[in-house]
Amino acid sequence: MSVSGGVDKSKDNKMELSNWAPEHSDALREFLAKGMSHSEAARAINSRFNTFYTRSAALGRARRLGLGADDRLQPSMPTKPADLHDIGEPRASESRASALVWPVPLFKAIKPLKLRCAAIEPRHISLTELESGDCRYPYGGDEESDVITFCGHPRRPGSAYCTPHFHLSRNPVVPSDHAVSTALLRMLETA
Incomplete structure (x- = not known):
């Protein structure tokens, strides 16, 4: 119990951690379940409740609610190792990416520079002297x-x-x- 007689919500795991009202969170769940993107869900919530949530706010709130990241953004993992015949020629989608790879420069042996010398024998004095x-x-x-x-x-x-x-x-x-x-x-x- 807190001093004001209410229940102390600091130990309640379901406590709202941001300024999202419960009805906004419910609407976010609803819109994401319908297949909307986070930016579309944020626009729909903003128009329904006259709020100003961004795509990033909707994404962060969805993660905090345990709704996970958007499955469309997750890269698909291969289910089996690649066969040797799969490695051969690049696919059409890979040919664009391979064109952007910078060529590795060829390094040639560099002869050391011949330094010029002064016709004077230095005294080799330290900075303090x-x-x-x-x-x-x-x-x-x-x-x-x-x-x-x-x-x-x-x-x-x-x-x-x-x-x-x-x-x-x-x-x-x-x-x-x-x-x-x-x-x-x-x-x-x-x-």
């Missing part, structure tokens, strides 16, 4: 346990790298469309 004027070109870190060190030679003005690493980090084959000459930079710096 770097000073403000030191080159920050990184070395190591190729493997997970590799320690990363830095070049540490004096930096080029206006760059985080020394001159050899500055040129190494630029593509010498294809000049940039937006390349600015050093003479223009000097003119801007003096202005």
